Amino acid sequence: MSQKPEAAADYSLRILWSLARWIEDKKGAAELARIAAAADVRPEDFDGSTRWVSHEQLEKILALSRELAGSDDALVAAFEHRFKESFGPFRYMIWGVSQQKRNELAVKMSEKVATRLFMGPINRERERRGLAAFESFHRYLVEGVPYMLACDPLLVPSPPDWDQFDITTTGPWFYDDPAPLPSDVVAFIEAGAPPVYVGFGSMASDDAAEATRAIVAGAGAGGRRVLLSKGWAGLGDGSLPSSVMVVKDPMPHAKLFPRVAAVVHHGGAGTTAAAMRAGVAQVIVPHIVDQYYYAHRLELLGLAPKAIPVTKLNARRLASALDAARELPPRARMQAAARLREGDGLLRAVELIETRIGPRAGQIQADAAAALT
Numbered sequence: 001m002s003q004k005p006e007a008a009a010d011y012s013l014r015i016l017w018s019l020a021r022w023i024e025d026k027k028g029a030a031e032l033a034r035i036a037a038a039a040d041v042r043p044e045d046f047d048g049s050t051r052w053v054s055h056e057q058l059e060k061i062l063a064l065s066r067e068l069a070g071s072d073d074a075l076v077a078a079f080e081h082r083f084k085e086s087f088g089p090f091r092y093m094i095w096g097v098s099q100q101k102r103n104e105l106a107v108k109m110s111e112k113v114a115t116r117l118f119m120g121p122i123n124r125e126r127e128r129r130g131l132a133a134f135e136s137f138h139r140y141l142v143e144g145v146p147y148m149l150a151c152d153p154l155l156v157p158s159p160p161d162w163d164q165f166d167i168t169t170t171g172p173w174f175y176d177d178p179a180p181l182p183s184d185v186v187a188f189i190e191a192g193a194p195p196v197y198v199g200f201g202s203m204a205s206d207d208a209a210e211a212t213r214a215i216v217a218g219a220g221a222g223g224r225r226v227l228l229s230k231g232w233a234g235l236g237d238g239s240l241p242s243s244v245m246v247v248k249d250p251m252p253h254a255k256l257f258p259r260v261a262a263v264v265h266h267g268g269a270g271t272t273a274a275a276m277r278a279g280v281a282q283v284i285v286p287h288i289v290d291q292y293y294y295a296h297r298l299e300l301l302g303l304a305p306k307a308i309p310v311t312k313l314n315a316r317r318l319a320s321a322l323d324a325a326r327e328l329p330p331r332a333r334m335q336a337a338a339r340l341r342e343g344d345g346l347l348r349a350v351e352l353i354e355t356r357i358g359p360r361a362g363q364i365q366a367d368a369a370a371a372l373t
Helices: 011-029 029-040 056-070 072-079 083-090 098-130 139-142 159-163 185-189 208-218 253-259 270-278 288-300 315-327 330-341 343-369
Strands: 007-013 053-056 146-150 167-169 196-199 225-228 244-247 261-266 283-285
Touching: 007 056, 011 029, 011 056, 011 072, 029 056, 053 056, 056 072, 072 270, 159 330, 185 225, 185 244, 185 315, 196 208, 208 225, 208 315, 253 270, 261 270, 270 283, 270 288, 270 330, 283 288, 283 315
Parallel strands: 146 167, 196 225, 196 261, 225 244, 261 283
Antiparallel strands: 007 053
């Protein structure tokens, strides 16, 4: 049985299964026992079950293993030892790390990858222009640079460590598309009860046919009508009931969302903001990166039920989530809608740009011209 780690226990020894097998096979059981004892664990704790340990314990094991391996390359090879057998424990590697530590590791990993990819050519150009080099790509992006974050400050609250950077949350930037809704879409909406809109924007699908079946059955449960956006996933092919309409082209969300019963979407920043401003019930099916963050925040704020990751999407879960979305107290949705309708993130952004850049416009143009020579 797994157990929730204590505050200081962030890692599961499950992630070191292959390394332990390498020590045992190549160096002997006594060496594994020695390293385990030094970290205050037992050799059997490496068997693939969930034994939570602290950062210090993990670092001790890795340091002693590095000494035993003799080089970084040998240590890397140790993690590949008996790989096929280790797949069981390895498949839980991410699960075997606490959520907070998972986030920290993800940020550090993305920072290292981005720095290796981009900072070489950037620093060479900076050196050519007599500018100091940066060691971190993330710091290069934000240090000394004013940033505007185009999102709702309640949905995305500023974390404490932003105080060291020049970041202003303006609110979402809405573009009110003058284009009307297609006439056939209007006719479908007005032909019965407000439909459930389902659309995943630019997200692709590994199996569009299966996703379509799950959406039609789940969103259409209980006699609900469905307005399905084909999107980049290619949803909606095949024979569908008359209660489902498939739309191939984009539609202005500001005109569409107030007229539907609920919005099922991927949790992109723009779609999330548009659904919030419309005050409509939402179900989030996150596919990648920040979509999971928005889904989590919407749930915490009472604006949406627990999200359905796209890999978990099926008819039963979708039907249940739509029921849960409609049962949430509407007050939170109405307050969010009023806040976004009354705010003007785009106007605030323009004012900030004019305040910060306006007095320096001439110098900025001169610097830009010099940079091109």
